[in-house]
Every structure is written in structure tokens, then in C-alpha cells.
Amino acid sequence: MKGRSLAELSAGLRGREFSSVELTRHLLGRVAAAQPTLNALVCITADLALAQAQAADREIAAGRAGPLTGVPIIHKDIFCTDGVQTSCGSRMLAGFIAPYDATVVAKLRSAGMVMLGKANMDEFAMGSSNETSFFGPVRNPWDLARVPGGSSGGSAAAVAARLAPAATATDTGGSIRQPAALCGVTGIKPTYGRVSRYGMIAFASSLDQGGIITVSAEDAAIILGAMAGFDPRDSTSVDRPVPDYRTALDRPVAGLRIGLLKEFFEKGLEPDIERHVRAALEVYRRLGAVVKEVSLPSIGLSVPAYYVVAPAECSSNLARFDGVRFGHRCQDPRDLADLYRRSRGEGFGAEVKRRIITGTYVLSAGYYDAYYLKAQRVRQLIATDFERAFAEVDVIMGPTTPTTAFELGAKTADPVTMYLNDIYTIGANLAGLPAMSIPCGFAAGLPVGLQLIGPHFSEERLLGAAHAYQRETDWHRRVPPGYE
Amino acid sequence: MQRAEIETIAYLARLDLTEAEIPVYQASLARILELAGELNRADVAGVAPMAHPLPGLAQRLRADEVTERDAHERYQLNAPRVEAGLYLVPKVIE
Amino acid sequence: MGSDWETVIGLEIHAQLATRSKIFSGSPTAYGAPPNTQANLVDLGYPGVLPVLNAEAVRMAIKFGLAIGARIATHSVFARKNYFYPDLPKGYQISQYELPIVAHGALEILLDDGARKRVGITRAHLEEDAGKSLHEGLARWTGIDLNRAGTPLLEIVSEPDLRSAREAIAYMKKVHTLVRYLEICDGNMQEGSFRCDANVSVRRRGATQLGTRAEIKNVNSFRFVERAIQYEVARQIELIESGGKVVQETRLYDPDRGETRSMRTKEEANDYRYFPDPDLLPLAVPRSLIEEVGRSLPELPDQKAERLASQYGLTEYDASVLTASRELASYYEEVVRETRGDPKLAANWVMGELAAALNRDGLDIGRSRLPPAGLARLLARIADATISGKIAKEVFEAMWASGRDADAIIAERGLTQITDTSAIERVIEEVLAKNPGQLAEYRSGKDKLFGFFVGQVMKATQGKANPGQVNELLRRKLSS
Numbered sequence A: 001m002k003g004r005s006l007a008e009l010s011a012g013l014r015g016r017e018f019s020s021v022e023l024t025r026h027l028l029g030r031v032a033a034a035q036p037t038l039n040a041l042v043c044i045t046a047d048l049a050l051a052q053a054q055a056a057d058r059e060i061a062a063g064r065a066g067p068l069t070g071v072p073i074i075h076k077d078i079f080c081t082d083g084v085q086t087s088c089g090s091r092m093l094a095g096f097i098a099p100y101d102a103t104v105v106a107k108l109r110s111a112g113m114v115m116l117g118k119a120n121m122d123e124f125a126m127g128s129s130n131e132t133s134f135f136g137p138v139r140n141p142w143d144l145a146r147v148p149g150g151s152s153g154g155s156a157a158a159v160a161a162r163l164a165p166a167a168t169a170t171d172t173g174g175s176i177r178q179p180a181a182l183c184g185v186t187g188i189k190p191t192y193g194r195v196s197r198y199g200m201i202a203f204a205s206s207l208d209q210g211g212i213i214t215v216s217a218e219d220a221a222i223i224l225g226a227m228a229g230f231d232p233r234d235s236t237s238v239d240r241p242v243p244d245y246r247t248a249l250d251r252p253v254a255g256l257r258i259g260l261l262k263e264f265f266e267k268g269l270e271p272d273i274e275r276h277v278r279a280a281l282e283v284y285r286r287l288g289a290v291v292k293e294v295s296l297p298s299i300g301l302s303v304p305a306y307y308v309v310a311p312a313e314c315s316s317n318l319a320r321f322d323g324v325r326f327g328h329r330c331q332d333p334r335d336l337a338d339l340y341r342r343s344r345g346e347g348f349g350a351e352v353k354r355r356i357i358t359g360t361y362v363l364s365a366g367y368y369d370a371y372y373l374k375a376q377r378v379r380q381l382i383a384t385d386f387e388r389a390f391a392e393v394d395v396i397m398g399p400t401t402p403t404t405a406f407e408l409g410a411k412t413a414d415p416v417t418m419y420l421n422d423i424y425t426i427g428a429n430l431a432g433l434p435a436m437s438i439p440c441g442f443a444a445g446l447p448v449g450l451q452l453i454g455p456h457f458s459e460e461r462l463l464g465a466a467h468a469y470q471r472e473t474d475w476h477r478r479v480p481p482g483y484e
Numbered sequence B: 001m002q003r004a005e006i007e008t009i010a011y012l013a014r015l016d017l018t019e020a021e022i023p024v025y026q027a028s029l030a031r032i033l034e035l036a037g038e039l040n041r042a043d044v045a046g047v048a049p050m051a052h053p054l055p056g057l058a059q060r061l062r063a064d065e066v067t068e069r070d071a072h073e074r075y076q077l078n079a080p081r082v083e084a085g086l087y088l089v090p091k092v093i094e
Numbered sequence C: 001m002g003s004d005w006e007t008v009i010g011l012e013i014h015a016q017l018a019t020r021s022k023i024f025s026g027s028p029t030a031y032g033a034p035p036n037t038q039a040n041l042v043d044l045g046y047p048g049v050l051p052v053l054n055a056e057a058v059r060m061a062i063k064f065g066l067a068i069g070a071r072i073a074t075h076s077v078f079a080r081k082n083y084f085y086p087d088l089p090k091g092y093q094i095s096q097y098e099l100p101i102v103a104h105g106a107l108e109i110l111l112d113d114g115a116r117k118r119v120g121i122t123r124a125h126l127e128e129d130a131g132k133s134l135h136e137g138l139a140r141w142t143g144i145d146l147n148r149a150g151t152p153l154l155e156i157v158s159e160p161d162l163r164s165a166r167e168a169i170a171y172m173k174k175v176h177t178l179v180r181y182l183e184i185c186d187g188n189m190q191e192g193s194f195r196c197d198a199n200v201s202v203r204r205r206g207a208t209q210l211g212t213r214a215e216i217k218n219v220n221s222f223r224f225v226e227r228a229i230q231y232e233v234a235r236q237i238e239l240i241e242s243g244g245k246v247v248q249e250t251r252l253y254d255p256d257r258g259e260t261r262s263m264r265t266k267e268e269a270n271d272y273r274y275f276p277d278p279d280l281l282p283l284a285v286p287r288s289l290i291e292e293v294g295r296s297l298p299e300l301p302d303q304k305a306e307r308l309a310s311q312y313g314l315t316e317y318d319a320s321v322l323t324a325s326r327e328l329a330s331y332y333e334e335v336v337r338e339t340r341g342d343p344k345l346a347a348n349w350v351m352g353e354l355a356a357a358l359n360r361d362g363l364d365i366g367r368s369r370l371p372p373a374g375l376a377r378l379l380a381r382i383a384d385a386t387i388s389g390k391i392a393k394e395v396f397e398a399m400w401a402s403g404r405d406a407d408a409i410i411a412e413r414g415l416t417q418i419t420d421t422s423a424i425e426r427v428i429e430e431v432l433a434k435n436p437g438q439l440a441e442y443r444s445g446k447d448k449l450f451g452f453f454v455g456q457v458m459k460a461t462q463g464k465a466n467p468g469q470v471n472e473l474l475r476r477k478l479s480s
């Protein structure tokens, strides 16, 4: 069972090499062993996992198994899980038991997947280092002194440490791709609307998108097929057939037009990362792809646009946490205002409060036009930039992050320093585009990520391109020392 | 960024800030607005604000059907304070 | 009220739309269920849930827009209105702000002097209702019931075109009639299905600028709206005349004390931070839908009143009373159809006896104890002179109480009118014989006693003598 990809585990289960219960026990053992050092999970659902594994084994025995039957998974704690704590990394929801399953959770459950537990994350997905979690930071399995990235840091660290073959994740400004890059795993953020947001606790509704972190593009293709699709409970989900991502993997990349994003190489990029990314593009060239430079003139404004739009939406989305119907409530409120202010003041951590304050400010009377509306116009400029670029190329490639994993505490002093970590990933969220990060090398022992961005609903193309690269390289197969 | 501005915003957002927190958020909001100020570099004349990432999509409608049944006891398991099926808050005077 | 003052009123009416399920969730909308039993995860604003718009609410808004001759937006947007209140679960209300579904309509009202006035309707937008706060019986606590949260509302905003409390009520009644005609709102004001906020200001006659307005919130009866406005107008005039200034604020009407009072809390400057709701895409209303809804519109109150007036020769006023509800108008028309008789007689009876009886028993026309055919048979007996109008009232009461047919009651009680000339003459002779003193006085010129003799004859026949004949025969007898 060791060191196998999801596709291989799936084959092993159906070939009766091992049972789902055996696999689940094995992984629960790894989870328990890693937990004190990595802190990748906030909740381990061992009993539920074993019950689901037994049920999966019965399905396998009855010959009714699908590709995901009996395969274990960890869900980011932003997804509501019926009867299981869903805390979103926050004191506000510590102990909150969701009374329903998110659509993503329900779909993967009905595909036969086994939930091992819930992954740690930045509080309400606001962060790029997993240091804002109420449950403590997650550590990077490649170097325990370093962050795993965020906000899906627990998901990325868990997959990197091979605690599970896959973990769900969400990406509002890079929260799948950045931790995937920093932990040396594969992550895909699908097109906005491709995966239902129902039951995924909202951070910034027009940017949030659920996705998956796995070891390989092939594994991502298998799970994405089960996660994606129209959901009548999400008005922003798109009613469009889900392609068979797995069969699309083998499309040749010969003739693929790759755009090398000029602006991402201009400043602030670590030379080692640039070297690895350019080397990756060489691999594509060798496979017959055409690489040309593209420019997105407004992309430099994506960070400021994002840090207006996302806080604005979050300030409203998080208003429901008021100590009345669920969540943290302060002791002995004097009056209604006191109930609200103390419950929220105590329940939210510093970064969440910072974003609520920013969002409230940019939406308030007198500032709306100058900030919020302006940011939405710039957002349109950025989207149009991408549209123009995709008239010339099929996929845009570049680095996922400007640096490799940084040390815990290194960027907590100034919020903007931390925000600039998302400089390469935010554009895809603003434009609603699908994007991936795949491992493409190591710099001083730390993983480097290659980012692939495609036009709307081009997941097949991205997964195919990533898969082609992973057939030529073995970066994605590298396991952090001590987690083999 | 004045202290009073942070206090007004914190009140609008119903966030209790401690004495120590106020200057921290004062500084970071100023810093973030400085970052947001870069937006002024953009020429957005004639550009429509983009509220949704997928262009051209319209709201889908659901049929007017009752699909839900009462589950208030289950939902109220998460409630900090409930009596006779009501969520309780400190007395509101109108 | 000083006549050198002009009152300016605009109304914001909230009409709950009569959908089966809520505007953004599949919860039922029935009134009066035990607390929180009709609030699902979406209505409660649970983490992770999302709204999905109810098609019927959209249809109803279009229906209303077409009925007021408004523009239906083919592209409208839902926005979030952010504020904290315990009956508002998400901390924001989903409403429409910059681009409402209905804009630029109007209704005509009939003024006391018989003139017509056009009242502009700025907009009508879709939004969700809030829950309810219950303050009684919980000591230090307020209880929150979210059953009403998410009930669809159409907020109908008038122009500041109304110039008196009377006009405001006439307009409000007009809207009330219309939404019930369209069957988009049950109009039940006790249950809060139809509520009104009034924006009231005063200015010196001839002034072109509007005065500072106060908004009176959530008044739930026509009478209270009228009183609240009257009180508010007097308060504002008095305030200004004594050198004060009206402040823009929200006020609450207290029906027990008959006054409005400020509900503004000093720290609360309203800043709703509206922005487009990212969970909902723009609402597109295709032309074809507007046309389809247009074809489904019923005859509207004004059209119906006009038709009734011309078809049946009714006054404008009677026609407007009879068309106050669709049920009343169809009741009336059925009575006319059944009697094939005098439409004015039918109008008088429907607006008179029938309305009084319904009112007495607190029934609406749909639950009348007397079906239109029953009333029609009674009116037919007046028309064919079987009974007099006065006797008919007695028969009506008996029919109302017993549910029995007019003819049965007339026969059983022997109420058939006496039209036999010789029989009436016999009674006249008896009456004259019994009252020689009055007869002498009459003969000596006291004409007024004619009525006395008519009364005596009617009394002697227990009201059954045909009054016309009694008059004529008596006159002939006395002048001979």
C-alpha cells in the first residue's frame, strides 16, 4: 500500500490485494503518527472511516465498486460534514457540528470514498501559511520549521506526507495551488462554477472554488470527475456536462501553445524557482509544445484588486456568525450589541478581523466607489487580459509562488508581505479560470511548483498537460524524508 | 487612518477590539489601503465592474415547491441558547 | 392644520408574495406555525448554504409591474443590505438596490371630490422578509422566530405624490386591491402580509423643495396609517412653527397612545454597505416571459370598474366600491346575471344589506352565508312586486340566519304583498273610520297627516300592502 498513487490504490482495492479496512487502518496509523509534528488535521474520524471502509469492502465484494470505492480521503475543514465537527479553522466554530454534508462531501461519499478526518486550514481560509488557524499552524513535512502554505495547508501537508492519497481543498486566491507548490504535491482549482460551493463555508463567494490536492494529475482527474457538476443548490454552479477527465489525460501535448507569462518573471521571483520553471517549459518543448511569451498588462493589479474584493465579500459572509444560532457566544452578554461585539471579537482571530475591518471599510458610504467598484473594474481588466492571451495560447504557465516555503513567523509582522505571496495565483481567481500547480523541482530541498492556467472549462487540457509532464519527470513522486 | 475611523468600522462590523488591537488595525488598514491605492494606476474609463467571474450567465430559478420539513430540534443543537423553540438574545427594546 | 402647509407623503408597501415556498429556499411559508419549524438551513443562514431564487416570486413581481404599466427590467440584480439584527439571520437582507425588477409605474386613485389622481410608483423590488422578535414572557430575553425569514416580499415604493393622509389611504387601498386581484398577495394585514412604511414631510405651500422627512415604520392597518400620518403632520408643523427642525429619522407608531416616536439609536448611523450578492447571478427576464405573464393577467380593478359603470349604468363611486375585490365584483355580477333585473337595485343590495351583514359577522364575501343566486331570487321578488323593499329586508335577515330560500320564507310567513285594490281600499276605510279626529284635522288643511294614514295602513297590513298602491288609493279617497 505504501507509496502508491490513488490510481494504484484503487486498482489494488479492486484487485483484492488489500481491503479498504486494511488501507484505512494503515492510513489512520500514519495520520496518528504524524499528527503531533504536522498538525495537519483538526479532527480524526477513525470510527466513521472504518465503518465506511467496511461498507466499501462489501461493495467491492459485490462487484459494485467504482474507481473511488474504499479510497480514503481527508476533507478540508471548510466543507460541512454531517454529524462531524466543521470548524473552518476558527474558534468561532470550534465544536460546531454541521447538520448536513457539503455537496462535494456528499458526492465523494456516494462515490464510496472513506473520510479519515478533517484537514487543518487557515481560519476561514484567510491566510497563506496556515498560521491563522485557531488549532495551531500546520508544519511543512519537507521542513518542520517551515509553513506548508495556506489556506489549504493541512490538505497539502497531509497528501505530501502520504497520510491520504487525496484531500479536498478550496482556492479563493491561491489556497490550493500555493500550498500544493510549497508541499510538492499536485493541486487543481477548477473553473469557477465547476464544483458546487454548497456546504463550503464562504470566504469570498465570487472567488471561492473547491478543488483537490493529490499526488498526481491522474489522481486529480479521477477525483475531479466525481466532485464536479451542476448543483441545483448553488446558483453559481454551471449546468454543463462533466467530461471524462481521465481519458483526456493521454491527449498529446504536441502542438500545444504554451504562454510563458512575462510579468511573472519580472521581479521578486527566486532565481532557483525561475530556473526550475524554465526547465519545465523545456520539457514541454521537447514534447512538441510551442512556447511563446504572453503579457497580461493589468495582472500587476491583481493583488490590490483582490485585497479589496475578497475582504468586502468576507465582511458580509461572516456577518452570520453573531452568537445567536450557532458558533461562539460570549459569556453573560449585557445587551444585544455586547453579545454581537464580544462574540465576534472573541470568536474571530486577528487575520479574520483584519479582513472584516478592511471589507467593511471599502463597502462603507463614501468609499464604495473608490475601492470596491474600482476593484471590480480592475478585475474586469484582468479578465479581459486573460481572454486576449487565450486567443493566442492554450495554456499559460509560470511559477506558482515567488518563493519556496518560508519559515513560520517570517511573514506575520506585516499583512501585505504575506498577501504578496499570492501574487501569481490571484489572477486566476479574479477571472474564474481553472489553474493547477504541479511539482517541478526542488530548491535547497524545498519543493517548487509550476503553475498552469487555462481558459474557462479547460480542465481536461490542464490535467492532460500536467500528466504529460509527470510522465516525463518524477518530482511528484518524491516523498519528504521520514514519510516514505 | 484615525482611531475614530477604526472604532466606527469596528462598530459597523460588530467587532469588539481591545485597546491593544486598535492601533494594530489602524496601522494595517492604512497599509492595506495604501496597497489598494495602486488601483488608481489603472485606466478603467468605460470598464464595467465585474461582479461575477463567468460572463453572460444568468440566474437559474427553482420551481415554487416546498421541499423542506421541520428539523428545528436538530438545527438548534448548535444554538447557544434556546427556549420553547426560540433563539434567545438579550432583551431588545424597540 | 394650517392651510399654509402642504403635506408630502410617499409610501413603501411590503406585500408578502403568496408563493408556496420561500424566495430562496424550499421551506413552506404558511402563517402561524410553531417557532422555527419553517426555517431550514438556508433561512437560518447556516454556514455554507446558498440561495436559489423562486421562479414564482419573479412571475408575481412581473405581474404586478405589468398591472401598473411599469417597465419590467430584463436585467436586474440582487444586492445585499448589510446590518445586524437578531431577526436577520445572515447579517444581510437579500434585496434589490440599483437595478430593481419593476420601475416607473403608476396607479390612479379616486379623490373625495370625485377627481382622479395619478400616483407614481418609482419601483417595486423583490427581497426576503426577516424573522420576528418576541418580547413577551421571556424576562431578560427576546426570542427569535425565523419562520418568516425568507418569505418573499415585493417592496412597492411610491413617488412622494400623496398630499394627505386620505390620499395615502386611498393609494394604499388601491395597491391592496390590486395585489389581491393579481393573486400575488393575500392582503392579510393582521398577519403582516401587507405592511406599510410612510415617509412624511411638510413644507410651506408654494415651496418647491421637499421638507425633511420622517419614516414611520411598519404600520399594519389602514386606520393606523391614517392616524400615524395625521399625528406626524401635526407634530412636524408644530415643531417648525415653534422654531424647531424636523430631523430625518425612523419613527414608530404606537396605536395605544396614538402617536409616533423616534426609534433612532444615537450611535447607529445607517450604512447598509449595499453590494451585488455574489451568490446570485443577474436575473434575466426574457421578453417571452413578460408576454406570457401579460396574457395571464386578469381584468384589473380599474378596467372592471369602468366596465361595470358603463355596462350597468352605475356611478363611478359604486363601481369602484363593487370592484374593491375581485370576489365582490364577481358576486355582484352573478347577482345581476341571475336576476336579469335591475343592476342598480342589485348594487344597492350588495353594498347595503349584504355588506352590512358580512361586516356584522366579520365575514368576507367569499364566505357569505347567502350565495349570489339566493340574493338574486330575493331581488326578483321585489322586481315582480311580490314583496316590498321593506319586507325584503326582513326576508333577507331570515335568509341570512337560516340559509333558506326567499320564496319559502315569504310563503311561510305570508309576506306576499297585498296588491288587490279592493282589499287595500277596505283597510283604508277602516283606518279612516278609526281615526276621525286626524281625518278632520287633515281635511282642515293639515297635509302632513297624509303620512300618518299611510303608516296606519301599512301597520294594519303588517307592511304587506304595496306602498305605491296605498299612496294612490289613499290620495284618491281623501280628495273625494
Ligand SMILES: [Mg+2]
Pocket: C012, C155
Ligand atoms: Mg425600504
Ligand SMILES: [Zn+2]
Pocket: C014, C127, C155
Ligand atoms: Zn424592504
